[in-house]
Amino acid sequence: MEIKEDGNCFHEVKITDQDGLLRTIKVPVVQQLALNGLKHLPDRYINVSPDHPVVSSSVPDPSQTFPAIDVAQLRIGPGSEGLGQAQELVKLARVAKEWGLFLIVNHGIEDSILRGVEDVVRGFFGLSFEEKKLSVGTYMNVDNTGYGQNFVRQVMEEYVEGARKVCNHLLEALAESLSLEKHVFLRNLDCKSSEINVRVNYYPQCPRPDLSLGITPHSDGSALTFLMQFGATGGLQLLKDAKWVTVPWPENMLLVGVGDLLEIMSNGRLKSAWHRAATNADRERLSVALFYNPPSEAEIEPVKVEGPSNESYKKVIVGDYMRNFYKISPTIDKQAINFAKI
Ligand SMILES: O=C(O)CCC(=O)C(=O)O
Numbered sequence: 556m557e558i559k560e561d562g563n564c565f566h567e568v569k570i571t572d573q574d575g576l577l578r579t580i581k582v583p584v585v586q587q588l589a590l591n592g593l594k595h596l597p598d599r600y601i602n603v604s605p606d607h608p609v610v611s612s613s614v615p616d617p618s619q620t621f622p623a624i625d626v627a628q629l630r631i632g633p634g635s636e637g638l639g640q641a642q643e644l645v646k647l648a649r650v651a652k653e654w655g656l657f658l659i660v661n662h663g664i665e666d667s668i669l670r671g672v673e674d675v676v677r678g679f680f681g682l683s684f685e686e687k688k689l690s691v692g693t694y695m696n697v698d699n700t701g702y703g704q705n706f707v708r709q710v711m712e713e714y715v716e717g718a719r720k721v722c723n724h725l726l727e728a729l730a731e732s733l734s735l736e737k738h739v740f741l742r743n744l745d746c747k748s749s750e751i752n753v754r755v756n757y758y759p760q761c762p763r764p765d766l767s768l769g770i771t772p773h774s775d776g777s778a779l780t781f782l783m784q785f786g787a788t789g790g791l792q793l794l795k796d797a798k799w800v801t802v803p804w805p806e807n808m809l810l811v812g813v814g815d816l817l818e819i820m821s822n823g824r825l826k827s828a829w830h831r832a833a834t835n836a837d838r839e840r841l842s843v844a845l846f847y848n849p850p851s852e853a854e855i856e857p858v859k860v861e862g863p864s865n866e867s868y869k870k871v872i873v874g875d876y877m878r879n880f881y882k883i884s885p886t887i888d889k890q891a892i893n894f895a896k897i
């Protein structure tokens with residue numbers, strides 16, 4: 556819920572404190588702070604630590620190759636073009652293992668749909684505080700500091716359905732690229748009750764991007780996360796080989812990330828990306844994240860292969876995993892996944 560007091564706007568958030576008591580705290584609405592021409596960063600937003608130094612959001616290290624995956628190539632059947640598919644699968648396995656994230660091209664989602672999503676999201680964040688607060692929602696029964704409800708439902712539907720198809724192909728391709736049976740991941744999702752949750756992130760210009768993050772480090776509790784961004788690039792950063800790097804993500808491309816549930820299903824062959832979002836002094840940035848998950852009652856288990864077992868992950872019920880994920884996050888390093896480790 557949101558309230559306005561002394562000309563300032565706040566989200567009212569219910570939290571359970573250290574003594575287990577339910578308390579209501581007021582969190583200033585960051586977009587409003589930015590609109591009021593914030594010059595100094597309030598202390599509460601300082602969240603860059605020496606362990607997590609800021610990295611420049613300029614162009615990433617050119618020695619890091621981050622090829623885009625051609626989804627149309629992945630779909631090509633056997634025959635003369637099969638070679639293209641095989642090469643694309645090798646590329647997919649490499650980039651997914653190295654980065655836990657990959658760009659996609661030729662995904663088949665029409666540009667008009669992508670622009671439609673951008674328009675509606677930008678339109679929403681352009682509304683007044685009073686108009687926006689009508690859409691404040693809850694998630695996992697917790698008051699959220701975001702806007703949850705129906706504001707983008709219609710235009711999102713087409714996008715989400717397009718994204719679902721692409722994710723289904725990618726899950727098959729990822730299994731094949733790891734020399735696993737094609738349906739081994741998808742069979743956990745391939746039903747009507749699989750969930751796609753949408754989160755829209757708005758990062759206003761920030762007076763001290765060196766001190767403040769847009770989103771603190773986390774992995775996504777999804778199977779796959781399907782991302783688009785607009786406004787600026789260079790905001791998404793990944794902990795790669797123990798260093799924070801800016802993901803080389805051009806503004807007009809879609810990006811897909813491996814989430815914790817796929818790490819479990821793949822028995823650690825793929826690792827979920829430990830990532831964060833930086834802020835930017837001159838430009839606002841927006842992103843739309845679709846989290847593709849098996850239904851919460853589904854039980855997922857690490858893929859089995861012939862021969863002696865080297866399993867390090869165990870069966871989990873998706874809903875139990877997610878409850879633990881939200882209970883313990885945010886954490887400094889990747890801990891939620893331990894819930895599913897043997
Ligand atoms: O804004 C981004 O690029 C990343 C957003 C993100 O990590 C998330 O919503 O989980």
Ligand SMILES: [Fe+2]
Pocket residue numbers: 773774775830
């Ligand atoms: Fe994320």
